[in-house]
Amino acid sequence: MSIDNTTILATVQRYLDERRGLGFKMRCGSELLRFARYADARGHRGPLTLDLQLDWAQDGVLACGPATWHRRLKVLRPFSKYYRQFEPESVVPDAFTFERGHQRLAPHIYFEYEIGALLQAAGQLTPIGSLRPVTYQTLFGLLASTGMRVSEARNLQADDVDLRNGWLVIRQTKYRKSRRLPLHASVVQALREYEIIRDCTVPRTAGMAFFLSQAGTPLTQSIVNHTFGLLRRKLAWVPRGGHPMPRIHDMRHTFAVRRMQRWHEDGTTMDQCLFWLCTYLGHAKISDTYWYLTGTPQLMEQVGIKFERFALGKEANHA
Helix, strand or coil, X not given: CCCCCCCHHHHXXXXXXXXXXXCCCCCCHHHHXXXXXXXXXXXXXCCCCHHHHHHHHCCCCCCCXXXXXXHHHHHHHHHHHHHHCCCCCCCCCCCCXXXXXXXXXXXXCCCHHHHHXXXXXXXXXXXXXXXXXXHHHHHHHHHHHHCCCHHHHHCCEHHHEECCCCEEEECCCCCCCCEEEECCHHHHHHHHHHHHHHHHHCCCCCCCECCECCCCCECCHHHHHHHHHHHHHHHCCCCCCCCCCCCCCHHHHHHHHHHHHHHHHHCCCHHHHHHHHHHHHCCCCHHHHHCCCCCCHHHHHHHHHHHHHHXXXXXXXXX
């Protein structure tokens, strides 16, 4: 393919089409299209230069710091490699150009009373007595009790939830893997109550989403974020992590931390449990699960007690 007179936008679109044709979801597509428009607006032709790519990564009001710059370059690198087959002098940015920016910000680990307050506030959403408050109360309760990604919960179909057997199926998610999640009896009961109200409000159809909006349509990410923001402001939460405000995604972090804390309290061996948690959360490798573990005071206290017992036992053996 010759790209001498082809815009970067056209090349990016071709790249996205080819990748999607191979089965990749390419959620980064909108970011790549923004880069293409940036390059074309500057009349760029020929090899992709390092300056062009670094300038774009740091451009705009949303590029608030090294973490954003790093993320943008991470999105751009695979396209740069693709582009280099047509323009061999194109530069692929180093993955560690903004290494300092790729730091893990401490998540907001929710207290139980915060989750309870969130669910209570969700149940008071308007219109009172409509499907909307029940939907969000159940959705946020499911996220807190299972550690699911919000996209996984939004994409659940009614047929994916088997309340008779007490589990649900999450299909083809982040790593194109499906998994089955067993549910606690209290979660099953909450989902059953929601299902009854939903089916009385919206006639059930084949392929219907499990969680529905007031209009009977699947929930979108933007409306879920908006609703969560309303509730967060109402509850006047003060962030305890490195992010400006508590996030929905922090419920996933909280689930992982609380699960580990409970295992420590029960004296459970951690090695096998970590692999179980990795599978339950839908991670491709165990290092992804480590990313979610944060040293809360309660967890560190349990670890300290265990280490003290280990050390004292070792001392006694050498006495």
